[in-house]
Structures are given as structure tokens and as C-alpha cells.
Amino acid sequence: MAKARVHNFHVSLDGYSAGETITFEKPMGGAEGMFARFDGRAIDGVDAVDDPITLDRALASTWAQGIGAEIMGRSKFGPQTGEWTDDEWRGWWGDAPPFRTPVVVLTHHRRDPLHFDNGTSFHFLDATPADALAYAQDLAGGRDIRVGGGPSTVRQFLAADLIDFMHLITVPVTLGAGVSMWDGLAGVQDRFTVESVSSASGLVHHFWNRTTADRA
């Protein structure tokens, strides 16, 4: 059965996955330093980097495998809030967003879909996590759904028990403030088996696989 998966989700030692306020200058809200140890290019696949294929890159490259659609929160798409006033904004990623699938952007404010030549499209939707997942599954052609963040979005899907797999990455930094990965999720690990492995880079990779056979 198609899975709902979270990939390459960075968490600081103090439990934050993004900074507090997203701006045009700081797409991670000041938490950009958390990603300095990690080469994001690896999400394009182990073949797409001239650099060595390390454990970190090999694991990061599972990001796109078998994914038919992504779901993201509005602040991953852009720093704007409220009604869409600047329809020129087409996301952070230029003319070739790395997703190459339909992407459902959760927002209370409607906007027409955006389409890119490389297969990426953005569909703006006001929906509960369960309804958004069903909507994304319709777009995904039987493939898996990536719940792409930010952390508030992942938390909502975890709270609704809609996540089948997570690849979390503990980064050896402390942020002191930001958007928590774990608020309101005490005990969530009980629904998963967790396997962890450390990397020579200092990152620790965690594989969370949902144990319960059926969704709540």
C-alpha cells in the first residue's frame, strides 16, 4: 500500500526543526546553520553529485524514490501570510523546483495551481491532514506521498496518526528557539519501531516505521 513518508527531516539536539520566523532572507527562519553539515544536492540522487557517495548522501537520496506527490505547509512554499497578494511568487526554487511531482500546499487562502516544465505543480488546498492526504493520493498515481514539512505540518500529520515512515536526522547543534519537532507529541514513539545509526559526519539517522497495521 502507498505510504505517507517523511524524509531528511533535520532536528536539532534541543528538538527544533526550523527557526521561529521565515523571511525572504531566511527561508529556515534562522536555522539555516543546521543544514551546513548536509549537502542538499544529494536529494537529486546519488548519481547527481560528483562528490563521494557517503552514508549521508546515500540515505538522503531515498527522498524521491517512489514518491508521487508531496504535501507541504504554506511557510515551506513562501514567507507570505494571509491572502495571496503577490501571485508572482512561485516558491523558493526558481524555474525547476526539485519535486518533479504534484505538491499540495496547505493554506487557508485559495490560489490557482502553478505548473512547471519539469513535472512540478503546486496545488493550494484548505483541508485537514486526512483530507489533504486523500487529495494528494489522487494526484500520486499509486505512488507514495511525502509529507515534506515544515515541522508544524509534520506534527499535525503525526498527531493524526497518518505517517507511515520517517527518516529523521539529529544534527549536533542547539538552536535555543524555533519551531519544535515534538510539541504535543509525547509518546509518539510508541506507534513506531525506531532504528538509529550514526554517521562519521556527526549526524544521526533515525528510521521510524509505523508498527500498527491500520491507521487510527
Add this chain to the structure above:
Amino acid sequence: MAKARVHNFHVSLDGYSAGETITFEKPMGGAEGMFARFDGRAIDGVDAVDDPITLDRALASTWAQGIGAEIMGRSKFGPQTGEWTDDEWRGWWGDAPPFRTPVVVLTHHRRDPLHFDNGTSFHFLDATPADALAYAQDLAGGRDIRVGGGPSTVRQFLAADLIDFMHLITVPVTLGAGVSMWDGLAGVQDRFTVESVSSASGLVHHFWNRTTADRA
């Protein structure tokens, strides 16, 4: 630049990667037990298994990423030796071989190519490792080449310094006899950086990245 890559290559504690004699009954020459800890289905991608996405499966799934062609030795294709007498033999894999790309089969005995509906084709070639690699690159459309084994084939490519990356897997078994992974390759590690990580399954994964900038 397109790489020549080895993936998911199992090696016993005593250095063997296959049993001594391939037969129809024993495609790994008696070393089949070496693979019992490993779920081969993972090579189809992390989305293609209903089982948990473990570290082992996540790493195995890099097998097909960005691969445009495979090169294999004849004994990986089948147990026959000498002239082709049974042209009905189309490999071990039935109607849908998992490769989904052109595959160059190294053999001194010519045979017409075989084509399958899922994108796999087999091309029989009598050539040196360097010439086989050039031939495969012509078929690969700019993507990477997987040197798929068996161990004698990988050893020949290593001896010719044609391998850019290897994902080797040490399996905690002793075979006592078989086809060596390492014969004639003393010091080969000097041409690579090696990163290793152990898995809860007992497997140890090794990532060999070639350090020298240009091929010998």
C-alpha cells in the same frame, strides 16, 4: 561525470562473494545462505516493499538510482559455459528482469541481443573491461554504469582501476570456499576512501569512493 558503480555486493567474513560452482539449482554456487539476512526485494526501491524501511533496505535501494546500464559476467546471467547451445535461456529472472536498462553480458561466445518489455535488454560482448565500459556508456545515455558482478568481474574492473564507487556489505557468515572478492587486489583500498557503518541486522555496509581524480 558518469560513474562506474558496484552496489549491494555481499562479502563473507572470509572474503568470498559467491560459491564455487554455479548450477541451475544454485545460482550463487552454494553461497545462497549469505543473502538470507538481506531482502533482495529492496532493490526495487523503498516504496516497493510493504516491510519496514530499514537502514539495510534504504541503502540497498540506491542500486538503481541514475543507472543507465549494467555490466555482468556470464555466470551471473546463467550457468552455461562454452558456445551458446540453448538460446531458450533468457537469464534467471523470468519475463521481467529487475534491471530495466541495457545489460552487457561479458562472454567469449557471441549471441544475438535479448529484449524484454520492461526496458531490460542483454547484449553479449567479448571485450576487455575498458572496452566493455565504453560500450556500456554508449548504451547508458549519460547515466552511471553498474558493474553488477559476479566477483570475478568486479575484481577485473578493480584491477583495471575502472571502479568509482562500491557499496560492499560484509555478511557475518563464513563460507570456507568460493569465489574470492579480493584475490590479486592487495592494497586496492589505497585508491579509495572507505566509510563503514554497522546495521542492527549484523550487516556492515562499506562505501568505497575512489580518491584519485583521473583513471589510471
